[in-house]
Amino acid sequence: MTNHTLIALVENRPGVLNRVASLIRRRNFNIESIAVGHSEVPGISRMTIVVDGATTAVEQVRKQLEKLIEVVKVTDITQGSIIIRELALIKVHTTAATRSEIMQIVDIFRAKIVDVASDSLIVEVTGDEEKIDSLYNLLRRFGIKELARTGRIALTRGGNGTD
């Protein structure tokens, strides 16, 4: 597996995302995605960073990130048993003729239609990147108007957490 999933627990302070982004840029690390939100600990945010292990020394990314004072801990959870999810919103062009076919595809992927207009609908899908890619590829021939993806978030199965 070339993609590595790093979990960085960081102080929730202004500028911390800038510090992380600045470090990634200046060290020339290749990042596939980065997703940030609150963690279960007050004052601590959780960043999920996906690193391309083929082009970047993942252990260097981990250790350089840990040097940042506001980064509390960085764990590479790739090797463990993990749940990976991403959410995507896809706005697809529709006509009367295509609408039902799109709805069937959405159904097969256990995705949801969250908005319907006369010439488009918005599909909400969660899953790993592969599933979202597959759905996206199937919907492309109908015409994609807009796509928004969150980037990967992940948790390890069982146990107590990344500590």
Add this chain to the structure above:
Amino acid sequence: MKLNGAQILCESLIKEGVEVIFGFPGGVLLPFYDVLWQYPQLRHILVRHEQGAAHAADGYARATGKVGVCLATSGPGASNLVTGIANAHLDSSPIIAITGQVARPFIGKDAFQEIDITGITVPITKHNYLVLKSEDMATVVKEAFHIARTGRPGPVLLDIPRDVFVEEATFNYPEKIDIRGYKPTLRGHPPQIKKAAKLINEAKRPVIIAGRGVTVSGAFQELHELAENAQIPVITTLLGISCFPENHFLSLGMLGMHGTAYANLAVDSADLVIAIGMRFDDRATGKVSGFAPHAQVIHIDIDPAEIGKNVKVTVPIVGEVKNVLRALNKQIETRTHVDWIDRIEEWRKEHPSLAIRETDALLPQYVISKICEITGGNAIIVTGVGQNQMWAAQHFCYQKHNSLISSGGLGTMGFELPAAIGAKVGQPKEIVWAIAGDGGFQMTLQELATAVQDNVAVKIAILNNGYLGMVRQWQALFHGRRYMATPLSGPDFVKIADAYGIPGIRVTDKVQVVAAIEKAIEHDGPFLIDFIVEPEENVYPMVAPGASLSQILEAPDEDIKVKAKPREISSM
């Protein structure tokens, strides 16, 4: 006790043991300077350019082991600090840079002299703070000093808006702080130390490469013990110079691009490299894929991110050098390595890398060797960058621990004078020499006025060859002697010194060298000597950029007459 932010800052600096601030005032700093007179314990030294303040704080920090403090106003004052902060960052020097910022309501409005200095310095500081409330000031200062001086030391910047200086708060200096994300590993992992000891005990051709980490953690004695007990030759990086006595028979001097041939050959043939408090800089390793091709590597460093960054490591040990060596030394068996040391002695004879050729011309190497002889190696040497730096590294016989201060990582020309001022302020009893080139000296010579105003008795030796010498050397060796943009005119440096009120001498002949150096040392105050040296002298030996350490260019044969560096002076 209610104090304003400026007073809280001063009180906190005093709590941290600060005695000197190198600074330059400005609009937003007025409230700070307006309370500074209330704190005579804080000596303020006015520099002539903020870059000088940062270098002086850096020189002070390196010479004393304490945290250096510099101060600049917002906007251009802050941005002028940048080179000095970057310099301290790359050489792990603990400084606190304090900058004024526009008042809080103006932040983000592109106000007069506003600049995002915390944004600018993210990649060149260990950490930085924008202090948004005076009630946070004491804690921030406490954290900043803790971060700057512990672990792998480095610069920390505090950006303080003008109105925070005047805002009142209760002053309460925290006794303890706990930073969740900052817990340096100080003790080496025992199983790793055991593995390292086994490798050392089994090695046939071991070498130690000692870096600045030895000096920072004060592990001189521990290094000595390791080297002598196991009879392991000691090589230093540029910033490791003076952490091990160079007149010791196990000392091989510096490695790398301008290291001694025998140090480089020893690394090239070694079966074990024990890297201590160093970071495998490209100037030290040469072509990294060809570095120490037969060796297993033990790497001891306090910064986990340095392990495996450039060179593959067999046994990494994260921890403070002193602690790790203490634990390691207990498991080291006595060894002699006679064959190995004999082989190195052969190289030493075959390649007298530090020989100075016999000539009537005034050679820069000769100047350095005479400063060494006259001071007995007991001086603090602060260098510029380029040829002067390499000659100072090669030809001064360092007798005191921590006596070379040089811009190793960033390679900042003009570092020498302000850093020497800082070093002399920190170590007033020591003789401090700034070794400059005529190019770099012109970058920061305005600090001569600082030395005069505060009577900082630095001795300045300019190795004046009329070229940007190191670049010229590369042009000579690798670019067909096309001297594009390297011939350099300069002012009459003796007149410049005179204009600042500093006595100076021009030396054009070899026979004048000794008298000039003696006069400079005898003079009570700053003194400048302008040595007009051989213009196209090159630094040898040299490992060309991109070459391996075994591919050594030596001085052309006809130039060399053996004249060994003095090695008779007592050990440190």
